[in-house]
Amino acid sequence: MASKTLASFLQSNLAQLKSQGLYNTIEPMDSPNGPIIYMNGQEFVNLSSNNYLGLATDARMLNAAIQATRKFGVGSGAVRTINGTLSLHVELEHKLARFKHTEAAISYQSGFNCNMAAISAVMGERDAILSDEWNHASIIDGCRLTRSKVIRYSHSDMDDLRRKAKEARESGNYEKIMVITDGVFSMDGDIAKLPDIAEIADSFDLITYVDDAHGTGVLGGGAGTVKHFGLSDRIDFQIGTLSKAIGVIGGYVAGKQDLIDWLKVRSRPFLFSTAATPGAVAACIAAIEIVQGSEELQHRLWEHAAYLQKGLKDLGFSIGRTETPITPCIIGNEETTQKFSSLLYEEGIYAKAIVFPTVAKGAGRVRNMPTAAHTTEMLDRALAAYGKVGRELGLIG
Numbered sequence: 001m002a003s004k005t006l007a008s009f010l011q012s013n014l015a016q017l018k019s020q021g022l023y024n025t026i027e028p029m030d031s032p033n034g035p036i037i038y039m040n041g042q043e044f045v046n047l048s049s050n051n052y053l054g055l056a057t058d059a060r061m062l063n064a065a066i067q068a069t070r071k072f073g074v075g076s077g078a079v080r081t082i083n084g085t086l087s088l089h090v091e092l093e094h095k096l097a098r099f100k101h102t103e104a105a106i107s108y109q110s111g112f113n114c115n116m117a118a119i120s121a122v123m124g125e126r127d128a129i130l131s132d133e134w135n136h137a138s139i140i141d142g143c144r145l146t147r148s149k150v151i152r153y154s155h156s157d158m159d160d161l162r163r164k165a166k167e168a169r170e171s172g173n174y175e176k177i178m179v180i181t182d183g184v185f186s187m188d189g190d191i192a193k194l195p196d197i198a199e200i201a202d203s204f205d206l207i208t209y210v211d212d213a214h215g216t217g218v219l220g221g222g223a224g225t226v227k228h229f230g231l232s233d234r235i236d237f238q239i240g241t242l243s244k245a246i247g248v249i250g251g252y253v254a255g256k257q258d259l260i261d262w263l264k265v266r267s268r269p270f271l272f273s274t275a276a277t278p279g280a281v282a283a284c285i286a287a288i289e290i291v292q293g294s295e296e297l298q299h300r301l302w303e304h305a306a307y308l309q310k311g312l313k314d315l316g317f318s319i320g321r322t323e324t325p326i327t328p329c330i331i332g333n334e335e336t337t338q339k340f341s342s343l344l345y346e347e348g349i350y351a352k353a354i355v356f357p358t359v360a361k362g363a364g365r366v367r368n369m370p371t372a373a374h375t376t377e378m379l380d381r382a383l384a385a386y387g388k389v390g391r392e393l394g395l396i397g
Contacts, residue, residue, distance in 0.1 A: 021335035022355055032057045035373040037350060044350040045378045047368040052325065053217055053290075053297040054373030055247030060290065061283040068282030076275035081264075084275035092281050093252070095288050099223055100240070100254035101232035106263050107284075109276055111213050111241030111251035115142035117267035118237060118253045119180070119209070123148045128174040130164055130206070132156065132181045132192070139180055139211055149174065155185075158196040165204040176207060183212035183225030187359050187367065189322030191215075194225060198234045209237040217245025218324060222291040222298055242280075246287045250276050300372040301325055304379060308370045311383040316396035320365070327368040328354070329386070331395065337364030340389055347385035 017023040031038040034057050037046040055061055068088060078084035089107060096105035108114050119142035123129060128149040131139065134156075143150045151168060154160040161179065168177050179201055181192045194210065201208045212224040220227030222245075226235045236259065242250035253263060264270060291297070305325035312319055318330040331337040334355040341353035344366065355364040370379065390396040 021338045022357075035371060035375070035378055039350075042348065044345070044348050045374075045382050047349065047351040047370065047382060049369055049371065050214075050244040051247055051373070052245040052301055052369070052371050053247065054371050055245070055287050055290065055297075057373075058247065058287070058290070061247065061286045064286035065279035065283040069277075069279040072278035074279070075277055078274060079270075079272060080275045081271055086275070086278060086281070088278055088281040088285070089275060092285050092288075095285055096240075096252050096254055099288050099292060100238050101223060101227060102238060102254040103257040104260035105252050105254040106260045106267075106270065107242075107276065107281075108251045108253070108267075108269055109273055110249065111211075111239070111243060112138040112141075113269040113273070114239045114241075114251035114253055115139050115211060116145060117142075117269040118239065118263060119143055119178075120145040121263055121267040122207070122259075123176060123178055126174065127176040127178070128168045130161060130168065130177065130179040132185075134185050134187070135180060135182055136186060136211060136213070139182070143180070148178075156190065156193055158193055158200065161197065162200050162203075165200055165206060169204045177204065178207040178209055180209040181211070182214070183210050184214035184218070184324050184326065186214050186326065187354060187365070188320050188328060189214075189324040189326030191219070191225060191228075191323045194229045194231055194235070198231050202234075207237070208235045209239070210235050211239040213239070213241040213244060213251075214324065214326065216240040217291055218298065218301065221295060242284045242287075245291070246284055248280050248283045248287060250280060250284060297372040301370070304370040304372065304374050304376075307376060308368060308379050308382070311379065312368075312386060315383065315387050315390060317386065317390065325370055327370060328365040329368060330363070330365045332362055332364055334361070334364045336393065336395075337366065340393060340395070341366050343389040343392065344385055347388065349382050349385045351382070 027039055029037050029039050033049050037044050076084040093105045093107055115138040123146040125147040129143050130151050133152045151164050153164050183192055215225035219225050226238050238254040240252050242248050309319055309327050320328050320330050331340055337353045337355055344351050351366045351368050354367045
């Protein structure tokens with residue numbers, strides 16, 4: 001007999017989430033995840049994808065995936081350390097190292113896996129981790145695995161980071177101390193103060209760890225936030241995903257050769273999870289070659305982001321502190337935010353509401369992700385819908 005306790009727990013908590021406007025409904029698409037998508041026979045301008053450069057549907061990558069699948073099969077067949085490592089995996093890691101300006105790189109099945117793998121492989125119960133309070137959930141979970149002392153510092157507050165780094169170092173309680181930050185913060189679009197973080201790290205001998213999921217392909221000529229600031233030789237861990245601007249699936253860690261060698265023998269997702277599929281790896285290789293070969297897609301991305309952001313501000317909306325194409329439209333109240341997104345949907349605009357616990361209570365927003373594949377006509381359709389819905393809800397004049 002099924003557990004009555006579990007049934008009661010699930011029913012009551014699901015009802016509570018729905019009553020608070022915190023329940024998220026997942027809707028499947030009937031099309032590729034491009035600038036225009038189709039669901040239930042309806043066309044939408046898509047502003048919810050992380051497909052920054054539009055590469056997820058690029059013909060060059062489709063061809064690479066097809067050719068690799070024909071040659072190597074649909075699956076890798078084993079974990080990397082048994083016989084799941086294909087020549088494609090090695091080629092991808094060499095290209096990633098050159099792309100990120102590091103000695104070596106290691107690839108994983110997802111960006112989330114990277115943070116679960118890398119943090120716990122190096123940090124332990126005798127160590128401390130200084131973590132930005134707005135860091136991604138995968139960083140938070142990766143820190144929990146270590147049993148290290150986790151010390152949160154106020155978001156991008158360098159005085160607070162310096163003070164806590166000094167206290168941790170002078171306490172004498174920790175063998176290793178790491179500072180972890182997102183390169184670009186995914187909900188607000190602001191960029192970490194990496195030059196200041198690197199200087200503080202030098203002062204207190206901190207291990208530096210940057211998750212550049214939303215910086216790769218977007219900043220630094222595509223190489224990311226670390227390259228953007230010219231800090232490739234001062235950051236110990238560069239983490240990235242292959243599922244956003246790169247357009248496929250997977251993740252990687254780039255750094256010194258010794259670090260990568262250690263992760264290959266001590267990071268659990270690498271040791272115990274089947275290797276990425278040949279088609280996905282080949283598509284990632286093709287995407288990196290595209291990004292390194294031209295900055296045209298990046299320029300187009302930034303142009304479209306500037307266009308949308310100016311349009312939203314001209315309408316009277318707040319887009320917060322963003323410094324990147326990530327474009328939050330700050331609403332505040334959770335139920336109003338969900339209603340706003342639903343009304344956009346009725347207007348043919350797919351832009352998802354982001355509410356607690358992804359962001360703080362009272363900080364609900366509709367998060368927009370313009371891409372290189374959008375057109376100004378698509379963005380104009382979105383802005384017209386924003387104006388109509390904003391006036392209908394009394395959020396703008």
